[in-house]
Amino acid sequence: MKRFLAITLAVMLTATGCAPSFDKTEVVEDDTDKENSKKESIIPEYQISDQYYQTLLPYETSDTRGLVTSNINTRLDLEEFETGLMRLSQDPFPTDEYVFREGQIISKETVTSWLNRKYTSAQLKEKKLKAEENNGLNPVDDGKGDIEERYEENPEYLAHILEHNYLVKSDNNKVTLGGISIGLALNSVFYYQKEKYGDTYEVKIDAKTLQEKGKEIAAEVIKRVRTMEGAEKVPILIGLFEQQSKDSVVPGNFISYAVVDANSSKISKWKNVDEEYFLFPSSKAEEKHRDNATTFSNFKDDVEEYFPNYNGVIGKAFYVNDEMKKLTISIDMQFYSKSEVLGFTQYVAGLVMDYFPDYLEVETKIASSNGQESLIVKEVDDKEPYVYIYNE
Numbered sequence: 001m002k003r004f005l006a007i008t009l010a011v012m013l014t015a016t017g018c019a020p021s022f023d024k025t026e027v028v029e030d031d032t033d034k035e036n037s038k039k040e041s042i043i044p045e046y047q048i049s050d051q052y053y054q055t056l057l058p059y060e061t062s063d064t065r066g067l068v069t070s071n072i073n074t075r076l077d078l079e080e081f082e083t084g085l086m087r088l089s090q091d092p093f094p095t096d097e098y099v100f101r102e103g104q105i106i107s108k109e110t111v112t113s114w115l116n117r118k119y120t121s122a123q124l125k126e127k128k129l130k131a132e133e134n135n136g137l138n139p140v141d142d143g144k145g146d147i148e149e150r151y152e153e154n155p156e157y158l159a160h161i162l163e164h165n166y167l168v169k170s171d172n173n174k175v176t177l178g179g180i181s182i183g184l185a186l187n188s189v190f191y192y193q194k195e196k197y198g199d200t201y202e203v204k205i206d207a208k209t210l211q212e213k214g215k216e217i218a219a220e221v222i223k224r225v226r227t228m229e230g231a232e233k234v235p236i237l238i239g240l241f242e243q244q245s246k247d248s249v250v251p252g253n254f255i256s257y258a259v260v261d262a263n264s265s266k267i268s269k270w271k272n273v274d275e276e277y278f279l280f281p282s283s284k285a286e287e288k289h290r291d292n293a294t295t296f297s298n299f300k301d302d303v304e305e306y307f308p309n310y311n312g313v314i315g316k317a318f319y320v321n322d323e324m325k326k327l328t329i330s331i332d333m334q335f336y337s338k339s340e341v342l343g344f345t346q347y348v349a350g351l352v353m354d355y356f357p358d359y360l361e362v363e364t365k366i367a368s369s370n371g372q373e374s375l376i377v378k379e380v381d382d383k384e385p386y387v388y389i390y391n392e
Helices: 009-016 067-071 075-089 108-114 121-127 147-153 207-225 283-288 290-306 338-355
Strands: 003-008 025-030 039-044 099-102 158-169 174-187 189-193 200-204 236-243 253-260 275-280 310-320 323-333 361-368 371-378 386-391
Touching: 067 075, 067 108, 067 158, 075 158, 075 174, 075 236, 075 253, 108 158, 147 189, 147 200, 158 207, 174 207, 207 236, 207 253, 253 275, 275 283, 275 290, 283 290, 290 310, 290 323, 290 338, 323 338, 338 361, 338 371, 338 386
Parallel strands: 003 386, 025 174, 174 236, 323 361
Antiparallel strands: 025 039, 099 158, 158 174, 189 200, 236 253, 275 310, 310 323, 361 371, 371 386
């Protein structure tokens, strides 16, 4: 029998008594405070799984909070940029040894200045800036000649810089900074306007160029971060994230990363990251993962046969080393009764178990014009799925 859980969203936590409990916590002294003031923090004992980091409480937000939403093209890219950096960080900073905290080393003002273009001497003089304020990591644009030619030759490669901190607990019950992770979001497409409020034009940047420019920028970022208080001696992971175009329906992905040893300012070795998202159905998925595309197509056909008010079935697949690891399915329908929701959800849950292998994590979201109707979750090696029916 499949497992069903009806959820009333508005009262889910309070009515069921499932609100977070801090009865079992570990109180530690935060030794990372720049003002050297003694500050107590807590580490909740409960951890969702070993795929996620525990977080130091009270939760500290980064000074750069909010910048990322204006610099990243889509919400999909934003989520993958953040979670992907955490995923890469588990290599040098395991989840059972480190505690997560948002970045506290690189300030908002610093990130903003680094995202600028490098200025020419004439531009520095015009802007009344000093040479030490010329910190832009994007290429120079001297402003001379045709703007299209200038931007084709020197697009902006760097879109955003994201920092995460990883803390370790010492024997004297203090937490100290044990590592830093830095993500560099790079533009696969650079957008610009010839006139203010005019049409938007785009420059597509090939993967090889983006990788080369990203590594050059990363080397300079490491040198600069090493001069900052608190970052002089800890290991630093730095990753290159290729964000997708503004109209993409799948997120970008990290393409490479490097770990810089403690006390070093030099990147000695880069590791390629073989991760990519594919949309089902799509010609790209059909070309690169034909068997998976065929399976999804058959699943989609069976969904369409069951219900007369079908609107669409879309899959977003996450691949690592050319193997699908997670599939997220979105199904849009028009329902006229709760019984229709229940019947359709049970049918789809059966299809999920029939079509997709044990090693694959599958999440299926069923929605209507009224919002989310149900959720089907099949974890790896599950013999039956969890099925959630949302009440109004």
